[in-house]
Amino acid sequence: MSSANNQKRHTFEEEFQRRLYDAEARPAPDLWARIDHDLTVQENKDYKKRVLFYRQLAAACFVLFAVTGALLAYYYNGSNQGGAQPGIAALPATKPAATPATVEEAMKAYATQQEEAAAMAYTYPEEATATRKAANATGTSQNTNGIAVESSTQSDAPQAGDYFNVAPGYSPYLGYTPMAGRSRGYVSGGFPGNTDGAASGGLFSPGNRYTQIITWESVTITFGNAPATFGQPNAAGRQSLAARPQSFAEMSEAQQASRQQAQQSAQTRTQLASQQPKAVEAETKANSRWSLNLAYVPTVFEQNIGLPDPLTMPQNSGNRFSLAAAGPSVNASKESFQNIAAARDEFKESTQPAYSFAVEAKAGFKLKEKLKLLTGIGYSESRSRSKSNFIVRQFWVKPRSNERYELSPTTFFVSSLNDGFSSDSVSVARTGDSFNTEYKYRHLTVPVGLQYEHDINKDWFVYAGAGVAANFLLESSVTTSNQEVQSVSYTADDTDSPFRNVQFSGNGSIGVGKRISPNLTLALGPEVRSYFSTLVADPDKAAAPQGKPYAIGMNMSLNYQLGNPRK
Amino acid sequence: MKLFTKPKSEEDKLIEGCVAGKRDMQRMLYDLYSRKMMAVCMRYAPTSFEAEDIMQEGFVKVFANIQNFKRDCPLEFWVRRIMINTALKQLRQKSLMTVSHETEEAGNIASTDVNLTGYSMDELLGMIQSLAPRYRMVFNLYAIEGYNHKEIGEMLGISEGTSKSQYSRARAILQGMLERQDKTYQEHVISQ
Incomplete structure (x- = not known):
C-alpha cells in the first residue's frame, strides 16, 4: 500500500503525517447504537435469506417426493395396464392412413384401396352379406343413416348424390371405414354393385364415374369373419383377384378354404391372446426395478444429555437446592451443592455408549441405473450407560403434622430431565457403593433414503446413501442396578414422559458391496445417524443441558433384486 | 504437519469472535479503533456528521467482511483501509469527486519548513x-x-x-x- 519510495516528501508532509496519522477523535456516543442497529438489520436480512433458502429447499423436497410418487404411480399403472389387457398389446397396430395432401390424392388413394376391397366383395358376395349381418348384430359396423344394408347390394347400394355417414367398421360399399369417429362422404357416380361395369368386373373401367370426398384418420379393411389388416392382406382375396372363379363349385371351394383359413387364424389369435398375460408378466418381472433390502446396523449411541451445573440450577422452586445455590451457609445444602458438582463430573466421565442397534426392512425402487429409492420400516434400540455414586433424595412435608416423608430416591439424571425438584426439599446424597445406570430408547422408524451405487468390477461395488427417518418412541427407560434407586420406564402413551414421542433423524452411509449371487448383494459400510432434535421434548424446561443425540455404526445390508438378475 | 501451534493473540480471539458474529466482540473491536477511525473519517469528510456516516458504514463493512481478513497486515491497517475506501465511495456517490483531467504538471514544489506544533x-x-x-x-x-x-x-x-x-x-x-x-x-x- 503505502509506497516506500515516496519521492519528494518534505517537511510539510512529514509534519502533517506526524500530527494527524495517529490522531484520535471522539465519535458520537450513539454511533455504536447505530452500527448495532445496522448489524441487526443485516443479520435479519441474512436470516431471511436463509429462511428463503430453507423454504426453497423444502419446496424442492416436496417436488422431489411428488415426482417420485408420480413416477411410482405411473410405473404401477403402466404395469397393471400391460397385464390386464394383453390382447391390445398383442394386436398389431392399425396402420394410420397418410393424410392426403390434396383432394386428387385422396381420391387416388381411395380408389386404389376401393379397387381391392370391391374385388374382394365381388368375389364373395354371400360371405360379405353374412359378415354385414354379423357386424350389424354385434353393432361393430353400422350404417346409421337408414341406408339398408341387409338387402342385396343391387338395391341397397347408394345412389349418386346420396350423402351418408359411416361408423368405424365395415361398410359394404366402401369397404373401408374410418376408425376414429364418423366421417362423412359424398358419392357421385356409379358403384360396383349398381352398374353394369361392376357386374362384369370392370370396376374402374371407362365409363364408370366414381368420385368421393372423404376424410379419415385411420382405416381398416374388414373382410370375411376375421378383420384383416393392412399388414396382413387376405391371401384368398388376392388369389380371387388374380384368378376369378368360373363356376359355383369353384366358388364354393374357395369360400370353404377361406372360412377354414379364417377359423385357423381366429384360433391362433386366441392362443396368442391367452399366452399374452404370461408373456407380459414375465417381461414385467424381468425388467423389475424393485428390490428388497434388509439392514442391520450395530451402533454406538450418544444421547448427548448432561447433568446440570449447580450454579444454573432452577432458582424458582424455593426448595433447599435453591437455597444451597444462593447461600452456601447451610451446611446440608452446601454438601448437596458440592455433591451436585461431583455428580455432574462423575456423569460426564463415566457415561459411555452401550450396545445399540437398528434393523430395517426396506423396499428399493431403482430410479435410475445407479440410483435407488429406499423406504420401509425399522426398529432401533439405543442404549447408553453410566456409573454413579449419587442419588437424589426428595422430601415432602405433610402440612398438618409437619412430618417429613421421603420419595423414592432417583438418579440425578431422571430428576434433571424436567424443571422438577418441586418437592419441599431435595438433596443429592452420596451412596456407599456405586451403581450402574442404563438408558434405553426404543424407536419404531420409517426411513426414506436414496442410495447411489457404482460398480468397481463385476462382483464389487461401492455405495453412498443418505436419508431421513421418522422415529416413533416406543419406550424409554432408565434402569439402575441399585435396588433402592427407582428405575423409570415411559411408553409413548405416558403423559408424564419427558421424552419426545416423534422425532426425525438424518443418516448417511458409505461402503462397499459384493454380489453373492445374481440377485443377492451384501453391503457393508459405516453409517452416521443424527437426530434433528433433543431426546427430551422440552429442553428449555430441563435443568440438564440437552444436545441432539447421534449414533455411529456399521451398516450391514442384504439386498435382493426382484425379477431379472443382473447381467 | 505443525508440531507447535502459535498461541492465539488477543487480536486473533477478537477476530474470531467477530467472525462468529458475537456482538460483544464486535463492540470490543469498535471500542479499540473507533477514536482513530473517527479522526481518519474526519479528515476525509467535510463535516463531523458526514464523518460519522462514513464510520458507521465502514464498521458495518468491517464486521460483514472480517472473515475475509487474511491477517497479512495489522488489523488496524485493514480497518483504516476500509474506512478510506468507504469515504471515497461516499464522496464519489455525492458527485464530489468530479474527475477533471488536468494536465498541468505540479512543477517543483518549494521545500518549506513548517512547524505545526502551535496548531491544535x-x-x-x-x-x-x-x-x-x-x-x-x-x-x-x-x-x-x-x-x-x-x-x-x-x-x-x-x-x-x-x-x-x-x-x-x-x-x-x-x-x-x-x-x-x-x-x-x-x-x-x-x-x-
Missing part, C-alpha cells in the same frame, strides 16, 4: 476539511496516508499527473492558510 488538531482538521473534496482526498492520501501518486491515481481513477497537480494545489492552499494564520498570530502578538 481541530485547527489542522479544520484546514483540511475546508479544502475542496478532490484536493482533500489527494492531500490525505499522499501527505498523511503515505500513498504515492500512482497509487492515488489508481484509487481515484485519475492519472498520476492529475494527482500531482491536485496535490500541489492543495498544498499551496494549506500553506497559504498556515501563512495567514502565522501572520494573524504575529500581528496579534505585536499589537499586544
